[in-house]
Structures are given as C-alpha cells and as structure tokens.
Amino acid sequence: MSNPSVPIHSDSSAHSGVKALKCRECGRRYELLAIHVCEFCFGPLEVEYDYEVIGRKISRQSIEAGPVSLWRYKDLLPVLGEPTAGLHAGMTPLVRAERLGKALGLKNLYVKNDTVNHPTLSFKDRVVAVATTRARELGFTTIACASTGNLANSVSAHAASCGMECFVFIPHDLEAGKVLGNLIYKPTVVSVKGTYDDVNRLCSEIGAEYPWAFVNINIRPYYAEGSKSLAFETAEQLGWKVPDQVVVPIASGSLLTKIWKGFHEFTRLGLVAENPLLKVNGAQASGCSPVYQAYVSGKNHIVPVRPNTIAKSLAIGNPADGFYALDVVGKSGGKVEEATDPEIIEGMKLLAETEGIFAETAGGVTVACLKKLAQKGAIRPDDLTVAYITGNGLKTMEALAGSLSQPVSIDPNLSSFRQIVNPKS
Amino acid sequence: MSVLVRIPTPLRPLAGGQSELSEEGTSVREILDNLIRRFPAMKERMMDESGELRRFINIYVNEEDIRFREGVSTPLSSGDEVSIIPAIAGGA
Numbered sequence: 001m002s003n004p005s006v007p008i009h010s011d012s013s014a015h016s017g018v019k020a021l022k023c024r025e026c027g028r029r030y031e032l033l034a035i036h037v038c039e040f041c042f043g044p045l046e047v048e049y050d051y052e053v054i055g056r057k058i059s060r061q062s063i064e065a066g067p068v069s070l071w072r073y074k075d076l077l078p079v080l081g082e083p084t085a086g087l088h089a090g091m092t093p094l095v096r097a098e099r100l101g102k103a104l105g106l107k108n109l110y111v112k113n114d115t116v117n118h119p120t121l122s123f124k125d126r127v128v129a130v131a132t133t134r135a136r137e138l139g140f141t142t143i144a145c146a147s148t149g150n151l152a153n154s155v156s157a158h159a160a161s162c163g164m165e166c167f168v169f170i171p172h173d174l175e176a177g178k179v180l181g182n183l184i185y186k187p188t189v190v191s192v193k194g195t196y197d198d199v200n201r202l203c204s205e206i207g208a209e210y211p212w213a214f215v216n217i218n219i220r221p222y223y224a225e226g227s228k229s230l231a232f233e234t235a236e237q238l239g240w241k242v243p244d245q246v247v248v249p250i251a252s253g254s255l256l257t258k259i260w261k262g263f264h265e266f267t268r269l270g271l272v273a274e275n276p277l278l279k280v281n282g283a284q285a286s287g288c289s290p291v292y293q294a295y296v297s298g299k300n301h302i303v304p305v306r307p308n309t310i311a312k313s314l315a316i317g318n319p320a321d322g323f324y325a326l327d328v329v330g331k332s333g334g335k336v337e338e339a340t341d342p343e344i345i346e347g348m349k350l351l352a353e354t355e356g357i358f359a360e361t362a363g364g365v366t367v368a369c370l371k372k373l374a375q376k377g378a379i380r381p382d383d384l385t386v387a388y389i390t391g392n393g394l395k396t397m398e399a400l401a402g403s404l405s406q407p408v409s410i411d412p413n414l415s416s417f418r419q420i421v422n423p424k425s
Numbered sequence: 426m427s428v429l430v431r432i433p434t435p436l437r438p439l440a441g442g443q444s445e446l447s448e449e450g451t452s453v454r455e456i457l458d459n460l461i462r463r464f465p466a467m468k469e470r471m472m473d474e475s476g477e478l479r480r481f482i483n484i485y486v487n488e489e490d491i492r493f494r495e496g497v498s499t500p501l502s503s504g505d506e507v508s509i510i511p512a513i514a515g516g517a
Contacts, residue, residue: 025481037511039435040470042481044513127516146515194488200515201485205508208434208444217514224516252516301480304492318490320513323480 017054018078021045021221024324032080034138034213036220044320045221047078055269060240063232063271070126070229076265077229078222079133085158086129088118090229094237094386099354100367104374110243110386111351112234115359119157120181121392122150122313122360123230123255128215130226132158135213141165142212146203148196148251148313149178150360150391155215156185167212169199174312177395195307197318224254231262234386235272242267242275244383247370249362249390250282250291250336251314253325259388260328279334281378282325283369285311285361286340291322295336300326310341310399311361313391335378339368345403347371348393358393366390426451428501430460431508439466448507453484454497456507471509481512 021030025043036045058075066072070090071083093113101109114123128151135143142165145155152168159166166187170179171194182189192199207214215223235242242263248256260280266272284292287309290302302322307315319325329336339347347367352358359367370387373379393400410416430448432440440446448463450456457478461468473479484491485508491499501507 037435037481037513042435042470042479042511042513044481151516196515197490198488201483201488201490201508201510204510204514205431207514216516220514220516254516304490306493316515318483318512320515 085132089125089129115392120153124154127226128154131215131223134222140213153181160185227258228262253321282336285309337369343368360391360396
C-alpha cells in the first residue's frame with residue numbers, strides 16, 4: 001500500500017492564515033500534509049498560523065455575521081477552503097447554571113453544554129467536523145479513528161454524510177449505546193480485545209500501512225484544533241469575555257490544552273481583553289488518573305496506568321497530551337482533581353437534578369471535580385466559572401443501573417393515583 | 426536470540442525502508458543498542474541529549490507497554506515482537 005504520509009495532493013495556503021505544521025518540541029516545520037509527529041524527534045506537530053494575516057480578516061463583527069456553528073471561527077481553524085463536513089457542529093448552549101451553582105456555593109457558574117452537539121451529541125462533533133473537512137481537502141476517501149466511543153460515533157456519522165468509507169476501532173467493552181451509535185451509520189466497526197490504549201497502539205500500526213485518514217493519528221494536528229472552538233464560543237457567549245476558571249475533563253489531555261490555546265488566540269487577536277486570572281482545571285476519574293497522579297506528586301512526566309472506571313470515555317491510561325495538559329494547568333495556576341465512580345454518578349445526578357442536563361459519565365467527572373474545587377476554595381464563589389460537559393448521558397446509561405429511583409406503578413384509575421400523591425388520604 | 430522489531434514510519438528511511446527487521450538481543454536495551462550500531466543515524470532520533478529514550482517514543486513487547494514491565498531492561502525471548510511507536514496519537 002502507498003505510504004499515507006505522502007500527500008495525495010498538495011495544496012496552497014497563500015491566502016489563508018494557516019502556514020505550516022511545526023514540531024512543538026524542536027520547532028522543525030513541515031508541509032500541511034497528513035502527518036502528526038516530527039520525523040526528527042517524534043514530537044507532536046501542531047498547526048502554525050500567521051496571526052497577522054488572521055488579524056486583518058477576523059473581528060467580532062465578522063464572527064457574528066458567520067454561520068451558527070463552529071465554522072464562524074473558520075479563520076482560526078486549519079482548513080484551507082470552505083468547510084465540507086460537520087456544517088452544524090458547535091454553537092451549543094452556554095447555560096447559566098444558577099441551581100447547580102447554588103448547590104456548590106458558586107454565584108457565577110456556567111455549563112458549556114456539548115451534550116447537544118450536532119450530529120452525535122458530544123464535543124467530538126467539533127474535532128471531526130474539522131478533521132473530515134481537512135481529510136477531504138487532502139484527497140482521502142477513507143476515514144478512521146481509534147475511539148472510546150464518542151469519537152467513533154462522530155466519525156461514523158460524518159463519513160456517512162460525506163459518502164466516505166469508514167473504519168472505527170473501539171475497545172471491546174464499550175457501552176451498548178456507543179456501539180449502536182456507530183452501527184446505525186454502517187461503518188466497519190472493529191471491536192478490539194483490549195483497552196483503549198491497545199486500540200490506539202494498534203491504530204498507529206495500522207495507520208502506517210493503510211492510506212486512510214485516521215482523524216486522531218495522521219490527521220491529529222488538524223483534528224485537535226477543532227476543540228479550540230469550545231473556548232471561542234465560551235468567550236463570545238459570555239459577551240466577549242474570558243472566564244476566571246474553567247473545569248475540563250482530561251482523557252488524552254488535548255481538549256484542555258486547546259481550550260487554553262483558544263482563549264489565548266482570542267486575546268492575542270484583540271477579540272477579548274486578557275484575563276490574567278484564567279485558571280484551567282483538569283478533571284479525571286480516579287480509576288484512570290495518570291495526569292492527576294503526576295500533578296499531586298509534582299512530577300512533569302506521566303506514568304501510564306491501566307484504566308478501571310465507569311467513565312470509559314476518559315479511560316486513556318497513556319494520555320498523549322498528558323505532559324502538555326499538566327503544563328497548562330501549572331502555567332495557569334489551575335488544579336487537577338479526581339472523582340471516584342460513586343462521585344461520578346452523584347455528579348451526573350446533581351447536574352441533571354439542578355440544571356436538567358443529562359451528561360454522560362465524563363460530565364459526572366467534571367461536576368464532581370468542580371464540586372471538590374469549590375469545597376476546597378480553589379474556585380471562589382464569585383469566580384466566573386465554566387464547566388465543560390462534553391457528552392450525552394443517553395450513551396452511558398449502564399453506569400446508572402441501580403442508582404436511580406424506580407417509576408411509581410399504579411392501576412389505571414384516579415383513586416390509585418390519589419394514593420400515590422397523598423397516601424394518607 | 427532473534428526478535429522481530431517493527432520500525433515506525435519516520436525511522437524507515439534510516440533502515441533501508443524496512444518496516445520490520447530481525448535483531449539480536451536479550452533485552453529491549455540491547456535491541457536498541459544493536460539497532461543503533463547497525464543504523465547509527467537512529468541514535469539522535471530515538472535518544473535525547475542525556476541518552477534516554479525520547480519522551481515521545483513508546484516501546485511495546487508483544488503489545489505490552491514496557492513501562493508496565495521493566496522499561497528498557499525488559500527481558501526478551503526468542504520470537505518476541507518489539508514495536509517502536511510514536512507516542513503522540515489518540516484522543517478518544
């Protein structure tokens with residue numbers, strides 16, 4: 001098979017603010033191809049932008065006149081032409097969470113609600129919109145991913161809508177909703193007898209042999225940039241303002257670093273005033289908390305773990321961006337917290353009961369860690385705080401088995417109902 | 426003792442384009458040393474200034490991350506498979 005790192009066709013970025021790929025470690029530059037690691041030092045490649053060019057094009061007005069989707073920020077996303085996939089992703093509600101805030105002692109709390117992202121109800125619709133558009137620009141006809149579930153759902157749906165061939169690789173023990181949420185779009189679903197980390201390693205090997213667009217491997221530099229839109233939207237929805245505190249779930253760590261980057265890009269371009277108070281906090285499940293473990297032990301390297309948590313979407317024991325996530329937390333003065341499985345379920349229930357938002361287990365992790373940060377005083381009552389809720393609870397219903405009350409059963413007559421409403425009457 | 430070594434894409438040009446090759450060694454460290462002896466240009470690619478394996482390279486023996494075993498001291502048996510894989514991938 002042909003080497004997938006070789007461009008199927010190259011393209012020019014003369015009029016775009018997208019310049020090149022650049023190694024985050026050694027600074028070597030590469031063409032804007034389907035490659036993700038530096039050939040010299042194996043460091044991650046990131047998209048390099050020309051902010052002068054972007055600054056001449058972008059303004060609050062230009063953004064506000066754009067589509068009601070993440071593509072309103074296209075000038076800061078790594079595509080060269082017009083978007084061709086995921087046209088409705090993003091611009092999810094930023095919910096003023098007064099009741100949750102009251103429960104946690106926070107007066108200025110918001111929830112960024114990506115449980116209702118389009119089309120597959122998680123923040124992955126953002127990154128896949130960007131990755132699919134870029135993969136098509138590069139001429140790929142087959143799209144693939146290694147996934148804990150949400151990504152596979154999104155890749156499957158986008159492939160279907162674009163008429164692309166699709167292979168998604170998942171661990172064998174995923175929630176039924178996440179497996180079904182692939183199959184309905186008719187990709188090839190490959191269930192791997194192992195953990196996500198096994199799936200990821202295998203896909204790195206497969207990606208070296210097959211000329212496919214693996215969104216989170218050879219397309220990763222472009223894909224990951226889609227997460228910046230969570231910061232862009234937050235700032236715009238707050239009235240062009242950067243919050244004081246954000247709480248972000250950590251799986252690979254990429255999301256956290258990109259939210260930080262998004263706020264900094266907006267600040268750099270003068271779209272928002274700098275907020276030196278901004279603290280980026282990370283949330284992990286206790287059953288898979290390599291970044292938290294490094295944080296509390298004061299180390300800057302990540303020791304991989306074998307995951308064992310109900311928060312399967314965060315179950316990455318060997319997080320690719322863990323080092324960089326730690327760096328962002330440290331630079332911003334934030335913290336990393338962890339939540340046990342019972343705390344995760346309590347977090348899911350608290351969010352649902354106070355805000356009417358049914359989040360998946362990862363959302364339970366975020367809420368549980370938000371609660372701890374508030375209790376410890378790391379987040380103060382008046383801090384303008386945003387919690388990122390990244391996936392929908394209908395996909396992880398197994399996690400709630402036995403932890404919710406049952407329906408009240410009655411006979412189909414009024415007296416039976418009256419006994420329920422007022423048993424003493 | 427011979428083991429199969431899988432070479433990642435960025436290093437293949439240094440190994441005559443091979444994606445897999447046989448190498449002799451009783452531990453991961455010996456395999457790396459012998460690889461570097463055969464293909465000296467691999468040294469600065471795989472090792473940092475202090476001679477340690479670069480942070481963004483993961484090594485697996487028969488699909489298991491060597492950090493769950495004995496790191497580069499992990500012993501090898503004849504017929505084992507050693508994969509050198511860029512660490513940067515994924516994001517569920």
